[in-house]
Amino acid sequence: MFIKRYISFMVEKKVRCPQCSNIITSFGNPGEVTLVTCPSCGNKGKVTFKKVDVSDDVAIEAYNLKKVYGDLVAVNSISFSVKRGEVFAFLGPNGAGKTTTVEMIESIRQPTAGTIKILGEDISTSFDKVKEKIGILPQEYHSFERITVRETLEFFSKLFKKRVSIDGIIDAMDLNDQKNKLYMNLSGGLKQRVGVAIALVNDPEIVFLDEPTTGLDPKARREVWEVIADLRNKGKTVFLTTHYMEEAEYLADHIAIIHKGNIIAEGSLSELINKYGQESILHIKNCTTKDVIDMLKERDFIASMKQNGDVQVKIEHKDQVLEVLSILRYECAEYDSIDIRRSNLEEVFLHLTGSKLSEED
């Protein structure tokens, strides 16, 4: 048993020899450091395998996940883990490999290589066991057209051993007014809400939502966000794929940015912004009190005044905002307005790929 578990954790890593640029393929366990010798020039070196959290807190673990279609590498040996109870956003432009990845995790597609574990179970052998514990909203999902909301939920509920009260789900999803309406007669936002409700009929531990707000108007999108936020509040683990930055910013505890089949960055929103984003700027519009600049510089702020009288102050910590405000008050400064321009995921993506996420779509 130990050997099986040990082997199943092994991952593949390709490294470039610093001496002759030859690509070396090495195998090892997460967290392990392995010595390798370049077969081409004989140069020796160490390969460190990324450590992945495998504690009981982990809901999903993916190691070295790869999917190849002919010459196209859709997903290129990615590894990540999702903690229990968090909203994990898989962010990337269309065609980045998000849906291919989530569908491999959902066992809809067969990975070319790699291992996936859900709640500690290897899905290649135990997916039937896992099915009872997960709920899924596939991309662009449309349910049976001429079945009412309630009947739809009843049907899916009967497929599972564990069931929750249909009325409870209808209440929780605020679908009481729609429960006797045919699915085909619902708006896009309501259909997605029903889709999420279907994913909850077995009281799952993990909910997979594949682009749940694509094609929805801003109001409907906001409604779905509230539903997802509520799932987190109830302690569910949510695996969310999206190409909307603001969705990931609003909902996610942890974000993995995928681009051309590779995870190019991973972390919480603040970690990503701190690492890859630009600094926040406090903008004082039309400031007529010239001494403000000197006072700010005396307090070690990096500040500048533009020709039109606008003052810009670099903010590295939120306490600095209060400090700037107290300086303005002390100087009895006159100005029109104050706003803070904060760095966002768009800038992170731009920094990492050289193009905007919205342009990639």
Next chain:
Amino acid sequence: MRLEILFASFKTDLKAFFRSRATLFWTLAFPIMLILIFGAIFSGMSEIEFDLYVQNLDENDEFGITEGFLQGLESTGYINIKKVPIDEDVKSYMNKNDIKRVLIIPEDFSETIIMSQQNPNATDTSNLMFYYDQSEQTTNQQIRDIISYFVTNTNMNISGGREIIGLQDVTTISGEFTYIDFFIPGMIGFTIMQTCIYGSLERNTKFRKDGILRKLLTTPITRSEWIISKMLFQLFLSFLSTVIIIAVGVLVYGLHVHVNALMITIIIATSFLFTGLGMMIGRFVKDEESAGMAGGAVTFPMMFLAGTFFELDMMPEFLQIVARILPLYYVNEGLRDSMIKLEMANATTNTIFVLVFAVIFFIIGLVLTKWKED
């Protein structure tokens, strides 16, 4: 296999079916409309040329009188003569070769004509025997009219109208069969074909596009539970449409139907057969529009070529050969033999054909139908 899942899926299908006016129309109302329309207009159908099998028992015709008579019959332009060997029993020959009508020239045919020429007062008549299968009454009547007209003209020419050549009818099967007797079984076969192929196509294209199959793949329902539940529903629809079609036939046209095990076997096998065919088509077409076209491309030719609306004898010979490789042909013939004519030997043969087609198509369909994406 959990019965609860099968029942839940069946119930969902049933509700969706009765809520879709379009599906209700095409499954139930459309066949009724066709029965009423075809039943009403089919009395006056005409055709350019008919095959007529002839057995010439007049071996002693030294003057070629019978040959002349048959050439004359052919020269009308409506009849194409085909020979039946002299030693064959006509009824078994018709049964064996699925021939619907045979004209027998009696032994005394040439002799009677010669006698009538030699003795103008002779009263002897040589009767041609017209054997026919009453299930194809329209065509039989048309051919009989042509023969009768030609015989009358021949009598006028050789004796001034005296009946030297007569024409007697002999039916090969008992009972009174009409066009509706022919049409209703065909309509049952056609309707089952339509509902099964398009039902199967919907599940394999629309459900795939809508993500329903992907969703089901991630739930505990198994592929076999899903397929069995859908087959149960298709069987329900097949029997429902059969009952409605027969009811219209009985109530409007006074149809006489015999319900038996062979008929029921054919209906069940036909449901599997065309569901399998639908699954096969669904494997190769990805979107709904293409699926609709592909379904039409398969069902339309079959509908017209497999003897649903028109008797096969009315079609050119090469199309009759084509018809015999179509599964719907054996469904139609099997249903006619079992539920109308009570020709159980033929019904059994046709049922075996349908069962073989059903097993092959359904297994291929099952193998080709994938839940998982590539």
